[in-house]
Amino acid sequence: MDAITPTVTCGPLPASTKVHRPGTLNPEIRVPLRQIAVHPTANEPPVTVYDASGPYTDPSVTTDISAGLPRLRHGWRGLEGRVEQYDGRHVKPEDNGFVSAAKATPVFPLTHRPYRALPGKAVTQLALARQGIVTPEMEFVAIRENLGRERMRTALARDGNPFSATIPDFITPEWVRDEVASGRAIIPANINHPELEPMAIGRNFLVKINANIGNSAVTSSMAEEVEKMVWAIRWGADTVMDLSTGRNIHNIREWIIRNAPVPIGTVPLYQALEKVDGIAENLTWEVYRDTLIEQAEQGVDYFTVHAGVRLQHIPLTVDRVTGIVSRGGSIMAKWCLHHHRESFLYEHFEEICEICRAYDVSFSLGDGLRPGSIADANDAAQFAELDTLGELTQIAWARDCQVMIEGPGHVPMHKIKENVDKQMATCGEAPFYTLGPLVTDIAPGYDHITSGIGAAMIGWFGTAMLCYVTPKEHLGLPDRDDVKVGVITYKIAAHAADLAKGHPAARLRDDALSRARFEFRWEDQFNLSLDPETARAYHDETLPKEAHKLAHFCSMCGPKFCSMRISHDIKAEARAAGMAAMAERYRDGGDLYVEARPEEAAE
């Protein structure tokens, strides 16, 4: 073991305290929530928000990356008599791309023998849910999604258009079980990822976001990738996909998973391709299968599997403007075409299910034929693949595997809703997980925004998780700032979707921030925002003095002109004069042009 221990960003966000709520069915669980304190003059309780950031934002926890996070879930009830521990697969040189010793990422210092389901036993959340078992993970999710809103159950009027979503006022563990049992939600939680703080992805839950990280053949570093994961969840990423494609894939992934409180997703095909030296046509089912087991033993929580790219679909892409833009999709298309055979992923899908079932790896059925341009949106290739994904969903569900479905991509606004409607109909309401979509192709450098527009809309229409896009999309690899901008943009999209769906807890934060704005509680306005650092920095550019954060005006209008201040005066005057009663006279277009009374005009 090398002495290198990467440092990661730790410490709470401003004015924030991490609180933990215990379970009722499972007292051993501790569900994290973030409470943002507001100024005493507000006379309001702290605002409770969802917290995906893990122990890194808890000042009482000392972070040691080389030890990994506590393996809490192994202390929870649920898997007794269903699993066995065994000697896992041995790491092979090709797992790390035959990297030389000099360039090798250090092996994670601790090894854990993996678990798998006993023969004939099911361990997936779906299997347990179907058996009527409320797992600790389900109770964890229920508490997490409620955001402390039990307090105000009766006070909140529902305001939104949820389309066909049915979001309850209050979430119970039993309701979570029912959502999982129906396939409408998944809890990605590999039994070999006990460090996980469980979360749910489903159209009746808060909309989630995913951030992608990963080294590539061009740049790479383990320390960077672990920090990118920690950084992404600090700002709100609910899951993280490790899309590494270079060498050291196995070792980097181990560091990431052992330190990840969120579900980790991968595209196993990428690593399989590395094992055959990047030559798509040399891929075999055996190499792929071995890679699935390798990653399942490490604890990957969901696999993107491009089993919907079938030989018969490929001709549908030939006249596209941008062909096949999914990496996985293009690799499989090349393989199919070269061998002129049906995809081995499609042919072996049932065996893939058996592997996923043994570890509870969720499926993220990949949209290998997603459109890469406005011109190709909602075309025959895309929807032919979606039909296949619907077929595969049934196969996976029959084997108790949890499933979500990936979606586009590049779609103009008027074609977004069709994607959701078709996906729900075709895939039996399995959670939809989309990349954006980008609503125009003409703004490289701003594709977090072009896609944030589509993401907000598709989230509103029923997409359960939104895969972020950074400003570097189509142009380069995201750095730390890009990851943050991508995450914040997608938190905006997800939250806007929750608001529009009328999620009962969503508006609490908007209202608290708006009250802070109206009352010139600048510090509260910063602290309640998605990115307090940036809000504060922008404010201070124009009005840097500390006193200005107490000022009852801002730089836009200056002290005399502030509309908020004037509005306060109006409120005060109105209340003093008994305005509401007085104004009755003027409503309904009655006596509008009354003379001002002399004593008022002379004021």
Place this chain on the structure above:
Amino acid sequence: MDAITPTVTCGPLPASTKVHRPGTLNPEIRVPLRQIAVHPTANEPPVTVYDASGPYTDPSVTTDISAGLPRLRHGWRGLEGRVEQYDGRHVKPEDNGFVSAAKATPVFPLTHRPYRALPGKAVTQLALARQGIVTPEMEFVAIRENLGRERMRTALARDGNPFSATIPDFITPEWVRDEVASGRAIIPANINHPELEPMAIGRNFLVKINANIGNSAVTSSMAEEVEKMVWAIRWGADTVMDLSTGRNIHNIREWIIRNAPVPIGTVPLYQALEKVDGIAENLTWEVYRDTLIEQAEQGVDYFTVHAGVRLQHIPLTVDRVTGIVSRGGSIMAKWCLHHHRESFLYEHFEEICEICRAYDVSFSLGDGLRPGSIADANDAAQFAELDTLGELTQIAWARDCQVMIEGPGHVPMHKIKENVDKQMATCGEAPFYTLGPLVTDIAPGYDHITSGIGAAMIGWFGTAMLCYVTPKEHLGLPDRDDVKVGVITYKIAAHAADLAKGHPAARLRDDALSRARFEFRWEDQFNLSLDPETARAYHDETLPKEAHKLAHFCSMCGPKFCSMRISHDIKAEARAAGMAAMAERYRDGGDLYVEARPEEAAE
């Protein structure tokens, strides 16, 4: 006259040439368009895009800010016998906020005697349109909006959901006249702003965007403001509002208008308030009226008038979370409340119309009671004011005045469409001009994005012009970078709206850029984007070498892994093998599991 001459940003955008198309009815007009060249290997004509940037991007034009732009419209036909030139109002010390000589912005070096309509004559585009006159401005707009699409009239399939918009395949001057005559579109074009390149705002035209500039009591400089205007139109702002509130308002405005090829809008109430030392209750109709004439003579193209804030509406705002957030709205509310009188803007609205009619200043009827938070969206105060704006629209139209209607603000996604539908019904389809709306309140520092989401949607639903929001919204004054980010974000929103409406020319640029992307024409991809500088810079961060711009891969996947490259291979192989014919065998789920032929498997 001081020797200070501000420098402004000049020169064409990359690979771009400004071309001018002459009129047919009016050979003297020269309509600017931007042509973006693509690489010869593309074997495609240049892409023609709308060009709001004025002569500043024309390398054949020498810019001299102290001379102003050529006063071209005065050489156009149309106003003979309808106008008189006269000695304008004298500039008074209060016009510049009683600024001391030491702090005064220099007077613009040239003076022009203003024009106004002769008694009983109408000069507004609406009046002329109603008389069946196709003005040079209308032909200018028609050519401008066609973007050279006459070439491909038959080739383009319409793809979009325009709701009730009726966008023709090809725009004629007569059609423009009809849109203006009906009130569905305006051409803001004060007869005293002959430097203007006319443009139209209407739901059946390309969606437009506005950028706000303006000094404030906190910071200010004439040179900065002129450059901000030039900078904003360089990136695509179609109109610019000068929202200055400090001293030197009159002089700064003169510099801006004399150098502005786009319509300039103002809120005259801001200057009027400066004239009464910032004390709202001291405002009088006489001060306001004098300000309207002052600004109309200078050439302001549209006035925001908050005449919809009536005494009877004020009580409706008292229990809002954020009260009244419009500056104009709060000033008028304070005035009404203090005097307990109906608004002088409402009472004198017909006289205001007479002034606007004499110069063809368009109305932008202000939404002084727009919601300032999600909690206040679509409330009684907002819609009560909208009813009044509908009433005022009829009054203005009766006097041949052009009208657009301002809209919110802060609105969650599910309440956006109601805003458009109500506005159209209430205001007879007068163009809607909205500020965003922001779809959540929780992201100060990113409100260009929270509002860009709402702007794209409301543009799709039928809003004619989108007022930009910068990242500094709610926090500080936008600097140069913020202005650019705001403009680009709103170009994205407007373009996404055009795409979704199925505007016949909108997708040409997306498709050209997507082809460039698929063919690894990196330079074309940069040049066709809304912000070539940023796209190039982001690319070069990861792959700086010049050779990489010719490379058939990018940094995301590296050379081996590139899905686009693989997709090219697939296309090539498919074509070579006669894939389309061959694949017939595999369609419709027929013989799927055929054995690979030995010679293929051995390849």
